[in-house]
Amino acid sequence: MSIVVTGATGHLGRHVVQQLLEKVPADQVTAVVRDEAKAADLAARGVRLAVADYNRPETFDGVFAAGDKVLLISGNEFDKGRVAQHKAVIDAAKAAGVALLAYTSAPGSLKAALADDHRDTEEILLASGLPYTLLRNGWYHENYTENLAPVLEHGAVVQAAGEGRVSAASRADYAAAAVAVLTGEGHENKTYELGGDEAWGFAEYAAELSRQTGKEITYNPVTVDAYTQILTGAGLPGPLAGVLAGVDASIEKGELAISTGDLSRLAGRPTTPLADAIAAALKG
Ligand SMILES: NC(=O)c1ccc[n+]([C@@H]2O[C@H](COP(=O)([O-])OP(=O)(O)OC[C@H]3O[C@@H](n4cnc5c(N)ncnc54)[C@H](OP(=O)(O)O)[C@@H]3O)[C@@H](O)[C@H]2O)c1
Numbered sequence: 001m002s003i004v005v006t007g008a009t010g011h012l013g014r015h016v017v018q019q020l021l022e023k024v025p026a027d028q029v030t031a032v033v034r035d036e037a038k039a040a041d042l043a044a045r046g047v048r049l050a051v052a053d054y055n056r057p058e059t060f061d062g063v064f065a066a067g068d069k070v071l072l073i074s075g076n077e078f079d080k081g082r083v084a085q086h087k088a089v090i091d092a093a094k095a096a097g098v099a100l101l102a103y104t105s106a107p108g109s110l111k112a113a114l115a116d117d118h119r120d121t122e123e124i125l126l127a128s129g130l131p132y133t134l135l136r137n138g139w140y141h142e143n144y145t146e147n148l149a150p151v152l153e154h155g156a157v158v159q160a161a162g163e164g165r166v167s168a169a170s171r172a173d174y175a176a177a178a179v180a181v182l183t184g185e186g187h188e189n190k191t192y193e194l195g196g197d198e199a200w201g202f203a204e205y206a207a208e209l210s211r212q213t214g215k216e217i218t219y220n221p222v223t224v225d226a227y228t229q230i231l232t233g234a235g236l237p238g239p240l241a242g243v244l245a246g247v248d249a250s251i252e253k254g255e256l257a258i259s260t261g262d263l264s265r266l267a268g269r270p271t272t273p274l275a276d277a278i279a280a281a282l283k284g
Helices: 011-021 036-042 082-096 113-128 148-153 171-183 202-213 222-234 237-251 260-267 274-283
Strands: 003-005 029-033 048-051 069-072 100-105 131-137 155-157 191-195 218-221
Touching: 003 011, 011 029, 011 171, 029 036, 029 148, 029 260, 036 048, 069 171, 082 100, 082 113, 100 113, 100 274, 113 131, 113 237, 131 171, 131 222, 148 155, 155 202, 155 222, 171 191, 191 260, 202 218, 202 274, 222 237
Parallel strands: 003 029, 003 069, 029 048, 069 100, 100 131, 131 191, 155 218
Antiparallel strands: none
């Protein structure tokens, strides 16, 4: 029996494995990775590696065993049919008879196109009859704080979210919730709506950046169309730019403001404040 984490070499997956290793012996953790070389540090710590690709269902044969607790971290290949990718993992978990499959989904309140793959995956998971946990992750602070260079260069935060507020938290917070589910009891067939304790708007974000950098940084709200053009101008493929701009429209409507308290309750501590996430990013 093992705790199995897919996407283990991704940003969130690395936090999850790191935090699991603080709670359980390394030989009880399996990291599912596409590229073994990327996971050499995990293997060195005694974590079992399984090499598998969401695009090749046969590579999941034998990855799971009866009684395993599995975290399926949603993929990031938007153009490759993420629902079929996730189904391949769910099918393999079902065939093996795992004890739990937790899935990193999107908030139930999020109506943007980005959420479609998550809703479809949730349906497949529920229809599978497997014991499940839906970790409906809200937005990451890092979606913004990892892209500070253009903001600092132009002295402007440009978004299409109006005065909307977002309950973001750090990836480490969402990882802590996942670890609580994977190592705790009583999470079968539960849905958690996860978000940061305090919602913030982009004007506050710009003000906090100004405070910490000593530079004048303002929020420049633009329309969804203008933002889509800015993103394509920066080199993003049109469809992806449209999806990301759609998220801003959802933020303006309040669809990423989550007030359940599920995240800090599961993590057992308050979520990371925006100011701390900015400070961490500025430190590099
Ligand atoms: N809540 C949010 O704000 C937010 C923001 C962005 C994304 N997300 C979603 O949350 C997920 C985790 O976030 P993250 O920051 O950890 O993203 P990330 O760093 O891009 O990690 C994605 C992980 O998925 C793995 N993966 C992608 N395609 C795969 C395939 N075909 N087969 C096997 N593994 C595959 C990647 O493997 P490699 O390590 O080999 O590349 C990586 O480990 C993302 O994939 C996305 O679905 C959420």
